[in-house]
Each structure stands twice: as structure tokens, then as C-alpha cells.
Amino acid sequence: MADATDDILAIARRHEFALAGVSDAAPSAYGDHVRRWIAAGKHGSLDWLADELDVRLDPARLLSGARSVICVADRYAPPGPDRRVDAWPPRGRIARYARGGDYHTVIRDRLRRFAATLRERYPEEEFRIACDLLPLLERELAARAGLGRIGKHTLLIEDGGTSYVLLGEIVTTLALRTTPRAPGDPCGGCTRCIDACPTQAITPYSVDASRCLSYTTIEHRGAIPAEFLEPTGDWLFGCDVCQEVCPHTAPTRRKRSLSVLQAYAPRAADFDLLDVLGWTNDDRLGASMRSALRRARLDMLKRNALVCLGNALRARPDAEILRRIAAIAADVAEPELVRDEATRTLARLGHA
Secondary structure (H helix, E strand, C coil): CHHHHHHHHHHHHHCCCCEEEEEECCCCCCHHHHHHHHHCCCCCCCHHHHCCHHHHCCHHHHCCCCCEEEEEEEECCCCCCCCCCCCCCCEEEECHHHCCCCHHHHHHHHHHHHHHHHHHHCCCCCEEECCCCCCCCHHHHHHHCCCCEECCCCCEECCCCCCCEEEEEEEECCCCCCCCCCCCCCCCCCCHHHHHCCCCCEECCEECHHHCHHHHHHCCCCCCCHHHCHHHCCEEECCCHHHHCCHHHCCCHHHHHCCCCHHHCCCCCEEEHHHHHCCCHHHHHHHHCCCHHHHCCHHHHHHHHHHHHHHHHHHCCCHHHHHHHHHHHHCCCCCHHHHHHHHHHHHHCCCC
């Protein structure tokens, strides 16, 4: 059993995963918490989180006879503060995980090759890959496999590293030795992520997704609630605030030496907000090619751009940009979501 585990971890390294470990396929230890979280509506409109909940809470339901879960992770960004751009016209930032290659593809393709190798090595066993393909509590499994510990912001923090990691899994019938998990709490008395969250979405070890900017700017299809407009700041897509303030992301010599896969090298960290307002769907696809940015529809990105512009114009009025927003509000060719957001932006700025 030990030999098989060591062999599999070595294969994971050959497929360039930064981290790899093994968890058992036991049910989640947080089933009651997850059920209460969903019952309270904290998943917002993410109905897929509530779908197949019994399966999500028990990886063995995904594969008959499952005994182990092979967990892997990629680092997608180095430690340290974000690059802020003081530009006019203003620009909107995107979360770090979406600045380079789409992790769904980058991880999934290597997981498929990894699983193919395992099927050759262990033809009597079955292997099923995940990485957002299957309902799994990925962070819990990764923590159980020793890849890191879960912080108060609910993200996995690599021991000696940061929370800028992306996860994937292979559920298998192969009986493997589980890898040691790190003991203790990575946060102690620290509450920096809770204090800094722009929308007060975080309570210790829980996030109200319906309040999180990563939800309102990426997943939410309608108008962003009024209480979250100013807190959106310049975030065009997603938010990294809870990670940026975390002491675990502070750069050190060791953390700077940790490898980040070249596929995640940033193509764009931000966009000119006026350019986004003029995008066609082809422009959106071109800007988001092979990036997780494809998750947001064009009308949602324009909505977000208008919210960010409204925030910027509160501090620095610009008559030409206001005229541009007014033209969008009156343009029947624009989607209703965009027209309505333009109208609301004008009202926020006292130009209704």
C-alpha cells in the first residue's frame, strides 16, 4: 500500500502538480454545517451547490467501491501585494486566478493524463477525475490529504505557502495510504480577512456567498444589490481582498522560490472600463480566451464595468464619461441589464 501511494505521488510530480496527497473517501465531517449553510440561503443562486448534496458530502457515492481520493493542487500566483494601476480612464481589476490560463483546462487535461497512467499501472482499479466536474468538497479533501489547512476565509492555505492554489481530484477504488495532514489552525486569533472583506461576507470559517464580490460580479445574473455597489470598488471580475490581507500571502524568500506553473502567467490583470463598455461578444471571447473570465457573460461584464465606473466617478467626475454612460442608458440595442445599470449609475452620481 505504501509503495502504491509513493508511486502515485511521484507520478503527480511528473505531471507538474505543485502539491499532491491522498485522502480517504470517507464522508465529510461538515455535513451538518453545509446543510445549515444552504438552508440559510448563503449559497445565493448557486443551486448546483444544493443539488446532489448527499453525493457532495460523500465522495464514495461518486464511484462504486471508492476507497481513496488523490488530491492535487497548482499554484497560480506568487505571494505579495497586487499591482495597482492609477489610470484614467479608470481600469477594472480581475481576480488573480483568472489572469492566466483557465484552471479547468490546465488542471483537467493533466488529470486526464494522470488518470490514464494510473489505469495502465493498476488495470484492476477504477479512477474518476474531478476539478469542478463532480460534486465534491474539494478543500476539505485537500486538507485531509495534507495539502494545507483551511483558513477563516474558507480557502486552503498551503503550509509554508499561500492560498493562491487551485485544486483537482481523482476518486479511486485503489486502497492507498493517506498522507499526513498538518495539525492545528493556520489563523489563530487573526481576523484580517474578516475585517477587510468589503461586504462583510466572512465569518470565521464560513462565507456568505450571496454577499461575496466573487459571487456578485461573476455568478449573479441580475442587478448587483445596492449595498454592494460602493464595496465593489474597482473589481471587474472577482475579488482577492481576503487573500491579499492574509499574513500567509506576505512574501518571504521561501515563498518567492515556490514555482507557479507557466500556464497561469498573467495575460491581463485589468481592463480599461470604457473599452469593456464597447465590447462585442467576440471582443469578450478574445479577451477571455483560455481564461476563467469566460464565466461571466458580456452583459454582466458591462454591468460590472458601470458599477466600477460609478465608483471612480464619485471621486473624479468626468463629463465625457457621463455622456458615454447616458448614451448606453438610452441605447435600446444594449441588453436590459446594461441599460438599467447605466441608468442606476447616473442616478448614483446625481445625473438621473
